[in-house]
Amino acid sequence: MNEQFQKALDFSNYRQTLAVQRRELKDRVSARLTYGFAGGLFKIDQTLINFVQMLCDMQRTENIVLIDSNDNPILVENLIEFREEIMDRYFTSTFEYFEEFNKLKTKRSVESLIND
Numbered sequence: 001m002n003e004q005f006q007k008a009l010d011f012s013n014y015r016q017t018l019a020v021q022r023r024e025l026k027d028r029v030s031a032r033l034t035y036g037f038a039g040g041l042f043k044i045d046q047t048l049i050n051f052v053q054m055l056c057d058m059q060r061t062e063n064i065v066l067i068d069s070n071d072n073p074i075l076v077e078n079l080i081e082f083r084e085e086i087m088d089r090y091f092t093s094t095f096e097y098f099e100e101f102n103k104l105k106t107k108r109s110v111e112s113l114i115n116d
Contacts, residue, residue, distance in 0.1 A: 018104065018107070021104055022101070022104060025097065025100050025101060025104065026097075029093050029094070029096070029097040032089065032092075032093040032096075033045065033089065033090065033093050034069075035085070035086060035089060037068075037074065037076070037082065037085075038074050038075065038076070039072075039074065040066075040068035040069075040070070040072055040074035041068050041069050041070055042066070042068050042069060042074075042086070043069045044086045044089055044090050044093075045090075048086060049083075049086060049087060049090060051066075052066075052079060052082065052083045052086065053083065055079055056079060056080060056083055060079070061078065061079040061080050062077065062078065062079065063075065063076075063077055064076045064079050
């Protein structure tokens with residue numbers, strides 16, 4: 001019976017450590033997707049990217065006011081450069097997230113999760 005408790009405890013420790021590692025990874029990616037620009041702070045996500053792309057498609061690319069994450073109006077003088085920067089950050093960050101997440105999925109012990 002003691003062996004079953006030990007196995008249950010080991011599995012519980014593994015699941016808890018995995019959850020902590022995943023949360024830390026998600027927090028790191030979230031920090032990378034926060035973009036300070038012209039005194040504003042933008043959360044780069046698909047909504048922001050789509051809105052900026054829509055404005056570019058409408059050829060509204062100069063002197064555009066966007067509302068940042070803190071509800072502050074921020075003047076973006078060149079929306080095309082802004083779009084390129086947020087798209088680059090988004091794809092770089094999400095690809096790194098994908099790679100790190102897949103590495104975590106292959107770890108099968110607390111030691112392998114911690115020692116990476």
